[in-house]
Amino acid sequence: MNDLDTMYTDATCYESETTDPKLLSEGIEKAYVIMCALSAKLNLHRPRTKYLDVEKANLSYRKQRRHTQVQTRKLTRRLLNLLGKILKERRRMERENAGMEELLTSRQKSDIEIITRMYRQKKNHFENDDPRESVKDRIVSISKPYVRPIVRGKEVKSVEFGAKCNNILVDGLSFIEKLSFNAFNEGTSAALPEDAPGALRCGCEESRCRCRLCRQHQQGILQGERDTEFVHEAGAVRPS
Known part of the structure; x- marks a missing residue:
């Protein structure tokens, strides 16, 4: 690989x-x-x-x-x-x-x-009488009471019903990092552990990249932030 x-x-x-x-x-x-x-x-x-x-x-x-x-x-x-x-x-x-x-x-x-x-x-x-009220463990199906509404924010369908899954792709192989019927923040689910060496960088390999991850790494303020979201399209890499 x-x-x-x-x-x-x-x-x-x-x-x-x-x-x-x-x-x-x-x-x-x-x-x-x-x-x-x-x-x-x-x-x-x-x-x-x-x-x-x-x-x-x-x-x-x-x-x-x-x-x-x-x-x-x-x-x-x-x-x-x-x-x-x-x-x-x-x-x-x-x-x-x-x-x-x-x-x-x-x-x-x-x-x-x-x-x-x-x-x-x-x-x-x-x-x-509050249509925007959040109901904890809301039941949307009697036959499937474990299904929860997942707010995705899409233009066509803002709310989906089913299991939310966070997939990870490494060298063409896809892995399920987390699967849950409850909503979760996928940006922090795949964060580096506390003892991981090095800082989190974006995978663009451009020295002049101005994305948030690269700017924070260049400024040297990312050393203690291990739960930063992956905001760059290229994903995230751990420097060797």
């Missing part, structure tokens, strides 16, 4: 299919089916909800090509109220009927737990 002193790094996102636009509707459908199944097994009257009315309103909303902010908030409020009512009725049935949890499968228990967490996140986000 040649050129072992030169390293190129770049981050990408392996996207996964998510159901974020229909997340509340999917949660309502799953929770409603579980509630109806429990009512049938326990020989109880099915609790009254406005499931059919809300579903008609949701279908009418999705058929429209454009939506105003008032329409979106109105439908979101109705979906949140319906989902909260279904979860409340299920908890009431659980308190009144001992051993009801044994009637649920492991998949149904997992779905109920994820739907409850998602409902709390959506409820708090809706009440705060």
